[in-house]
Amino acid sequence: MIELWGRSNAYNVQKPLWLLAELGLDFKHYDIGRNSGDLESADFLALNPRARVPVLRLGDAVVWESNSILRYLANQFEATQFYPTDPLLRSQVERWMDWELASLQPAFIDLFWGYYRTPAATRQQSLIDAAQQQCRVQFDLLDAHLATQPYLAGDAFSLADIACGVCLFRYFNMGLEVEQPAQVMRWYRQLSQRDSFRLTITQPFDELEGRSNF
Numbered sequence: 001m002i003e004l005w006g007r008s009n010a011y012n013v014q015k016p017l018w019l020l021a022e023l024g025l026d027f028k029h030y031d032i033g034r035n036s037g038d039l040e041s042a043d044f045l046a047l048n049p050r051a052r053v054p055v056l057r058l059g060d061a062v063v064w065e066s067n068s069i070l071r072y073l074a075n076q077f078e079a080t081q082f083y084p085t086d087p088l089l090r091s092q093v094e095r096w097m098d099w100e101l102a103s104l105q106p107a108f109i110d111l112f113w114g115y116y117r118t119p120a121a122t123r124q125q126s127l128i129d130a131a132q133q134q135c136r137v138q139f140d141l142l143d144a145h146l147a148t149q150p151y152l153a154g155d156a157f158s159l160a161d162i163a164c165g166v167c168l169f170r171y172f173n174m175g176l177e178v179e180q181p182a183q184v185m186r187w188y189r190q191l192s193q194r195d196s197f198r199l200t201i202t203q204p205f206d207e208l209e210g211r212s213n214f
């Protein structure tokens, strides 16, 4: 049985939730992370000493780091349609997954936390402006790339679209005026048509507004 730990409204948890929905896999979900101590219990730390979600377990295998979980699930369930075996094609998927962790996510998280998760009275406009500028740089890069092909790694949807697409609903719906690059919006509309996206990503996240304690 697959088990997954992590709040369903946590950005990185939504990545495996999305893939599990794509693959139609059953799993047991422990929707934890809201209450102090949730991730510091001895039981949870034995799974992930970094005290972060998501964590996935299948039999004796325990996997943490959201993009590693995506790769593990794709390998385990032979989802080669999302994670090709050809070395070059695979590297093109992984390139965008690495870029998401190194570039897109830090910019997006700074903006999401600086603006949405910080109570209005304590927001620092200079931090928000700097994060928004960083997001603009990353979204412009995405836009230029998506002008050349329908999905991030080519003609077909892949793990790269999950890793990078997970932020789109929040980015465009957190109440900040952000630019809407044409190709990114086209890609966002395509992803939004997937049942898996509607089920896992297009979900209310107002529980997080002004909340910086988890």
Ligand SMILES: N[C@@H](CCC(=O)N[C@@H](CS)C(=O)NCC(=O)O)C(=O)O
Residues within 6 Å of the ligand: 007, 010, 011, 012, 013, 032, 033, 034, 039, 051, 052, 053, 054, 064, 065, 066, 067, 214
């Ligand atoms: N690089 C890690 C980041 C994990 C992470 O920071 N997870 C956040 C949720 S997005 C977390 O555990 N926050 C504490 C909480 O939700 O209580 C990954 O991709 O899995």
